[in-house]
Amino acid sequence: MKEFNENLSVAESISEIYAAFKLVCMRYQEFGYIADHDAHDLHFSPTVMLPSSWILISRNRGEICGTGSLVLDSYVELPCENTFSGQVQYLRSRGRKLCEGTMLAFKERSPRRASVDLIRHAIAVARFHQVDDALIVANPRHASFWVDALGGECLESANACEYVNNAPGVLIRLPLREWFVTKSREIPQYFREDLTQVVESIEAQRYQMSSEDVLGLLIRHRRVLSRMSSSVMQTLCRSYPILKHLKPHVPSRMDRDEPRASCDFKEFQAGLLSA
Numbered sequence: 706m707k708e709f710n711e712n713l714s715v716a717e718s719i720s721e722i723y724a725a726f727k728l729v730c731m732r733y734q735e736f737g738y739i740a741d742h743d744a745h746d747l748h749f750s751p752t753v754m755l756p757s758s759w760i761l762i763s764r765n766r767g768e769i770c771g772t773g774s775l776v777l778d779s780y781v782e783l784p785c786e787n788t789f790s791g792q793v794q795y796l797r798s799r800g801r802k803l804c805e806g807t808m809l810a811f812k813e814r815s816p817r818r819a820s821v822d823l824i825r826h827a828i829a830v831a832r833f834h835q836v837d838d839a840l841i842v843a844n845p846r847h848a849s850f851w852v853d854a855l856g857g858e859c860l861e862s863a864n865a866c867e868y869v870n871n872a873p874g875v876l877i878r879l880p881l882r883e884w885f886v887t888k889s890r891e892i893p894q895y896f897r898e899d900l901t902q903v904v905e906s907i908e909a910q911r912y913q914m915s916s917e918d919v920l921g922l923l924i925r926h927r928r929v930l931s932r933m934s935s936s937v938m939q940t941l942c943r944s945y946p947i948l949k950h951l952k953p954h955v956p957s958r959m960d961r962d963e964p965r966a967s968c969d970f971k972e973f974q975a976g977l978l979s980a
């Protein structure tokens with residue numbers, strides 16, 4: 706059986722998930738993808754907390770140097786739908802099973818192969834879950850990498866993507882069904898290796914966040930609650946019933962800088978103990 710690159714793995718603990726989110730925050734701040742008033746020590750999308758999402762990490766000399774998350778399509782919208790809903794809905798209407806690669810970030814001096822290796826293994830996970838199209842929103846400066854090197858297709862561009870502080874973005878599709886099922890398109894050389902057995906073997910190692918983990922993240926980063934759609938919140942509540950104790954909080958002008966979750970601490974504590 707082929708093995709994962711020894712420097713690649715899934716997040717296997719909540720501490721590794723925190724380290725991944727911290728790296729995303731650091732790099733996104735450097736690139737201007739996070740507004741100053743949204744800056745925290747961690748940055749994450751609510752959809753990566755879903756049990757079906759995968760958080761991959763890359764290591765260099767034992768330390769995490771890169772990360773990326775794979776969000777499998779479910780009852781809630783993919784992160785890119787906030788900007789590219791038309792394209793996503795069109796693909797679904799054609800019966801395509803989707804996923805989105807998101808929160809890709811690497812330390813400045815990480816090995817050159819780290820990003821491509823992580824993407825290759827994310828594609829293996831998507832292939833394992835019988836995904837037809839993998840979607841990515843890339844900065845226009847990086848679009849040529851996804852198209853020329855990885856065989857992607859540009860679907861649409863936008864001048865402003867809200868979830869990256871209105872930075873421009875390009876929606877790119879990787880046609881996995883045509884590569885691996887119908888064989889109607891040539892598979893890029895880098896993705897030809899079959900890693901199905903590898904994905905099966907590491908699925909058991911993937912850390913599944915508990916109700917306490919998810920609630921702790923949302924309490925610590927309350928702004929995520931105020932921007933969470935009802936469908937995402939409902940799905941999270943089905944997976945983590947304790948979240949029913951939280952309600953989205955809309956900051957007023959007075960507390961915009963320090964929003965508070967609209968749940969009483971005693972209620973939160975009682976819910977935590979009864980979960």
